[in-house]
Amino acid sequence: MKLKIALQKSGRLYDDSTSILKECGIELQNGMNKLLNEAINFPLQILFLRDDDIPQYVEDAVADVGIVGENVVFETHKDIEIIDKLGFGKCRLSIAVPRNENYANVSFLQNKKIATSYPYLLQKFLDENKITAEIHEISGSVEITTGVGLADAICDLVSSGSTLFSNGLKETEVILNSEAVLIENKNISDEKKIVLEKLLFRIEAVKKSKKYKYILLNVPNENLETVCKIIPGMKSPTVLPLGIEGWCSLHSVVHEDDFWNVIESLKENGAEGILIAPIEKMIL
Numbered sequence: 311m312k313l314k315i316a317l318q319k320s321g322r323l324y325d326d327s328t329s330i331l332k333e334c335g336i337e338l339q340n341g342m343n344k345l346l347n348e349a350i351n352f353p354l355q356i357l358f359l360r361d362d363d364i365p366q367y368v369e370d371a372v373a374d375v376g377i378v379g380e381n382v383v384f385e386t387h388k389d390i391e392i393i394d395k396l397g398f399g400k401c402r403l404s405i406a407v408p409r410n411e412n413y414a415n416v417s418f419l420q421n422k423k424i425a426t427s428y429p430y431l432l433q434k435f436l437d438e439n440k441i442t443a444e445i446h447e448i449s450g451s452v453e454i455t456t457g458v459g460l461a462d463a464i465c466d467l468v469s470s471g472s473t474l475f476s477n478g479l480k481e482t483e484v485i486l487n488s489e490a491v492l493i494e495n496k497n498i499s500d501e502k503k504i505v506l507e508k509l510l511f512r513i514e515a516v517k518k519s520k521k522y523k524y525i526l527l528n529v530p531n532e533n534l535e536t537v538c539k540i541i542p543g544m545k546s547p548t549v550l551p552l553g554i555e556g557w558c559s560l561h562s563v564v565h566e567d568d569f570w571n572v573i574e575s576l577k578e579n580g581a582e583g584i585l586i587a588p589i590e591k592m593i594l
């Protein structure tokens with residue numbers, strides 16, 4: 311039984327969505343129809359769609375699972391399940407106003423016109439803050455609306471903020487932090503569930519491997535115990551004797567968040583010849 315996955319057909323999520331499948335060892339067929347593809351070594355069909363349509367297709371079971379931004383999931387609020395965060399496509403849905411405005415707090419928005427492609431999430435935010443405002447729903451180029459006098463503020467996706475900046479806007483509220491997620495139809499068959507579990511297992515291994523680095527170093531025997539405590543690894547570091555008396559080589563993994571702190575304390579404890587290598591897959 312083949313699992314059907316919906317991916318964005320082009321746009322910001324396309325590259326990362328297709329490369330996560332590749333990193334999971336799933337190869338697509340060449341030269342197939344651009345909208346429908348099939349893996350050659352995994353029971354998976356791939357549907358390429360507009361990202362906004364993915365939650366609906368997953369709710370309707372046209373696709374069993376899909377990869378889409380949380381912003382789209384929450385805006386469309388379909389009856390589907392989020393099963394995994396994927397760590398890419400990070401952005402936030404924010405309110406922005408012209409840079410010269412004096413924005414003290416949300417009450418600035420009272421009775422203002424706000425342009426957005428996210429009317430549902432914006433209305434929810436306004437309701438929660440007891441603000442009445444006029445929402446102008448538009449499908450693109452939201453950031454130019456204040457400049458041309460169509461709106462007083464915008465509610466749009468931001469990542470670096472450079473688009474806002476170049477349009478003379480400043481970000482004043484974050485409504486939602488978003489990243490790409492894997493969504494699932496609520497009634498998928500047990501057979502498909504088994505395929506999905508296999509896919510999730512691989513995705514987890516790929517995600518974990520990205521967070522860790524493989525580390526090798528040499529350390530004098532008298533510091534071995536301390537250094538083992540600094541890089542305990544998955545179970546314990548591998549310790550191998552070196553060709554010279556009084557030294558050993560240690561292999562372990564280190565989380566990227568601790569990386570630089572760990573390196574410093576390793577050096578303080580006499581570690582030398584530190585090598586760091588990427589990990590391709592990690593299975594605990």
Ligand code: ATP
Pocket residue numbers: 318319320321322323359360361362378379380381382399400401467468469470488489490
């Ligand atoms: P489609 O034609 O599929 O509807 P789109 O124009 O709606 O494409 P993209 O701009 O490709 O969509 O963005 C897809 C998703 O990428 C967004 O919904 C969001 O989750 C994520 N994303 C990450 N960073 C940004 C950003 N700076 N601006 C917009 N989207 C971003």
Ligand code: ZN
Pocket residue numbers: 360361362
């Ligand atoms: Zn879209």
